[in-house]
Amino acid sequence: MAEGALFDLAGNVINVLGSFIAEEIKLALGVKTEIENLKSRVSTIQAVLLDAEKRSSQNDVIKNWLGKLKDVLHDADDVLDDFSTEVLRRKVMSGNKMTKEVRIFFSSENQPAFCNKMGHEIKAISERLNAIEKEMMAYDFSRSLVEPQVMNRADRETYSFVLKDEVFGREHDKKKIMERLFDDSGEENISIIPIVGIGGLGKTTLAQLVYNDEDVQTKFEIKLWVCISDIFDVQRIIKEIVEQLTKRQHEGGLEILQNKLREELNGKKYLIILDDLWNEDGNKWRRLINLLMVGSRGSRIVVTTRSTKVAEITGATSPHELEGLVLEKAWPLFVKMAFKGGKEPENQILVALGKQIVGKCIGVPLAIRTIGSLLYGKTNVIEWQSFLDVKLSKIAQQQNDISSTLKLSYDHLPSHLKQCFAYCRLFPKDFRIDVNTLINLWIAQDFIVLEDPRQRFVDIGREYFMELLWRSFFQDVEIDVLDNIKSCKMHDLMHDLAILVSGMESAILNSSGENVIEKVHHVSFDLVDSSSQFSIPVANKRKIRTILAASVGGKLGNLTCDALISNLNYLRTLDLSCLGLHVVPHSIGELSHLRYLDLPENRDIVVLPDSITKLLNLQTLKLYRCSSLKELPQGLKKLVNLRHLDVSACTKLTHMPLGLGHLTSLEILTWFVVRRGGSKASSYSWYKKKQAESGGGLSELKELGNLGGSLFIRKLGHGEDDMVECKATNMNQKQHLQELKLSWNEEWDDGETECYDEMSLEGLQPHPNLKALELNNYMGVRIPSWVSSLTNLVKLILDENER
Known part of the structure; x- marks a missing residue:
């Protein structure tokens, strides 16, 4: 733990x-x-x-x-x-x-x-x-309930420097790499440029600088970035390259893939970055590189690796060896991380101590960032001197061992952030982590603590994430159009640290069952063989609280699924995404402690078992791209703790269950499908009554005041009854909602459609905090006056087709 x-x-x-x-x-x-x-x-x-x-x-x-x-x-x-x-x-x-x-x-x-x-x-x-x-x-323990203090978000001037990932002291390295990219004096058509250095030096960052340079954009026809990491699988690498080139998924064996690769690359000048290469098998490397030798003269392959042996295997004559930052280059980075406003303090004693601390970081940017953030806001000279003498002195002799330095930053986290970070051990190296998913996983394990009942779990969870991001526990963030952080990665060294601190609490299992763990509570797994009958190789399954399908290469049969979850009495998190399930077993209802159920991209699931409504503790239900799903269980209103319901891209969903409005804890509802009836509803009262028995109308949204994120309301009608229902949604009270998408039916009947649509849209007036608004198949002529009150709006889309 x-x-x-x-x-x-x-x-x-x-x-x-x-x-x-x-x-x-x-x-x-x-x-x-x-x-x-x-x-x-x-x-x-x-x-x-x-x-x-x-x-x-x-x-x-x-x-x-x-x-x-x-x-x-x-x-x-x-x-x-x-x-x-x-x-x-x-x-x-x-x-x-x-x-x-x-x-x-x-x-x-x-x-x-x-x-x-x-x-x-x-x-x-x-x-x-x-x-x-x-x-x-x-x-004889000392008694204390006082934990390390972490500055909260309000004390930070900005997080932008983390998000922009400003780079210090690599101008010379970038220049050298660029010269080799454009040097055509060699005899080879395609040359390989390895960037070699210890973990945390910024090899990937340097490669990104080169990859995104304006000259590179114009002088290479094709640019590709492939993250290799621990597993060097030639077929997987070629498949990823082909899918980047064609922008669509490809199946089939290596023969089919390599033919498509040659077709796409032949005669073209390309730049390929192979990031984080560990393979020391020369035969495997030659199999890959032979397939790539089809570009035109001037094509380049840049490899980043920690190992000089790996660099030698690539056949390159001279790797670019990345070194630690000299003090003159390292100091500005430390100042930005350690001092408010990113300004060097007037107190020269602090400056002198700071430069000694930077010296202990041996020029490694990742270490400088983490140590600098740890000291942020501290101005007491005695405190700095103590940190230098006591903390850093213990690792002074461990040159090139950055993990000890990084652990200092971890040691100073409060316990709730420690367990949030350690939980990330379940993700494979180089895995792109969806931030909203990560927060929901933390919530399911009771890691998120509300100090005020009026707070929302998702908001506090994001504050936890930002605190860890600020200290460089996460990196390589991806931002959406609304300026929200969508995803991130963990540096390999941070991943190693997560493994260290999680101990026997967490494990990544494989389908062979080779790594049997006795005292594990959280597991993720990779199905490498679709024919394998996967099970959890743990002596006491009762202790398991988490099962994540974080990296899946196969499919899970329905019988295997039933066997997988049997006897998992205290399971709180279950991720069965992308496993090709046809049926969710009825036994799912026996997992009474379940908080998080993730079933996205199981495209053959038509219905969910009614037993799912027995999961009274369920907080997150994700059904993204379950494209055959026709309806949700009628008893869904029993799930009184549900906070996150994702039915995005469930295109066959015909209506929402009656009583959805009782789920007042909902913070995220991605799609709301309006029950059918349209403008003809008043003429077919019997039909409307029948629909009401199975589906809830727009008025179900009235009491869902905590909704945030993005809400997509689909299948809006063009009639008078639809207009009345729109007014009952209380959309203008939903202050946390960031994006609202509205889509009307493609069918309409009479000349009053324009008027009704305009009044419907008027009734759906959102809160002024809204950042994005999208209207599809809107038949009105006027845009309502309330649009001008949306002072935070950064995105407005009008389209005749549903996106």
Whole structure:
């Protein structure tokens, strides 16, 4: 488990116990006493956890003690989740109100089997904690609930320097690479230029500088960027190149792909960047390079690698060896990261200490960024001197070992950010991480803590992400047209650090089952063989909380899917994206602790099982590009904790389920499909009634005041009834909504269509915070006056066809 995560886990257990005690539920006397005792015991232990976790790195006895404590706290968290889930189920059954029936559920006069079971389990956990508490007394821990302080977002002047990724001190390196790109004096038509250096020096950044240079844009017909990383698979690399060239997906074996490659590259001057090459097998390299030798004279292949041996295998005569920044070049980068406003301080003692600290970073930009951000805003000379003498002195002799330097920045994070970072170990190296997905994964594991009930989880999660981004735990961000961060990557060294700090808590598994893990809670996997019967090779599947299909190369059969999720009693996150599923098994409803269910791009799923409505804890349901899906379960309104519902590109979806408006926790609703009826609805009252029984109208949006992100309302009608429904949406109250897309039916009936459409659009007036508005198949002549009130609007699209 990531350092500091136990502190937060204990805090979560304390909060749940406190809510049970304060809840308007009359607990059985024995159960209430056990809950109060357990809360007191966990609070006592939590007070020493920060000190215990610090000392565990040098003391195996304390490390083992923390391991036992972790197991107990996880079990306590699971039992309490059982408890709260059953209470929630009773509330939903009785209309989501705390009725008398629910209040007496746990009373001493009415002790059902479930209550007795919970009482026994809580008592057993309390006894285990009692033994752990007795052991704790021998270690003489200091008691503190004060964590490292992280400046919040309001204290930052800007994050733009991270997003723009300003580069310092690489002008000379760029010039040298550019000279070799355009040097035609050699005998070879196609030459290879390796950039070699240790991790964190900025090899990829230098390659990006060259790749995006204006001269490169004009002098090469074709530019391609391929990230290679750990696995050197010639067919995969060629497939990616072909798909970049043709801008569409390609299937088939290497023979088909290489023919298409030659067709696209033959006789053309190209630049290909092969980033992060690790392959030391000369035969594999020759197989790849022989396929690429079809360009015209002047074509270039730039390779970035940490290994001089890899550079030699490429056959290049002289690699460009990237070195650390000299002090004169490194200092401006440190100043930008460490001092407010990016200005050198007047205090020359701080300047002198800062230059000594930069010297310890051996010119590695990634280390300079992380250490600089760690010291940001600190102006106390004694604090800087202590950091230099105590922290950095321990790693002074470890030249080229940047991981120790990076861990300093990790050590100074508060526990909630530590566990968020460590969780990213589940993504493969060089994986492009969708930021919204990452935040939802954090939410599912209870990593996101709201200080005020009026806050939205997605907003606090984004603040967590920005704090980590500012400290260079993430990089290579991708920005959308609304200036939001869409995705990011982790530097290889940061990924290695995530592996280190997550320990045995997380693992990436493969379909061969070779890497069996005994005490793992979070797993991701790669199906490399579509015929394999994949299973989780873990001794105790009950402990698994996360299953991610982060990198998938095969398909998962429906029977295998059912077997995969069996016995995963406490699973909270399940990602089965892009696995070719035809059916979601009915057994999914048994995963009562599930918070996150990801099923996108399973294009053969027609319906979801009704059992999915039993998942009362579900927060995120993603069905993106389930293009055969016709409807959502009618009982979806039972999912009272649902915050994120993604049905984008579910093109066969005919309507939204009745009662969607009850899901007032919804923060993201990507698509809303208006039930059919259109302008003829008033003439066919029987038809309208039938539709109402199965689908909800636009008025369902009225109470969904927390909606944010992008909302696409499809299949709007052109009639009078449609106009009335539009007014009932309360769109002007949805202050978090950034993008609104509206699409009307392509069919209309009479000359009043223009008038009705104009009034419908008038009724859909959004909040002034809206940044993007798109209208498709709008038959009105006028644009409503409220458009001028959208002072934050940066994107307006009018189109006769739905995008």
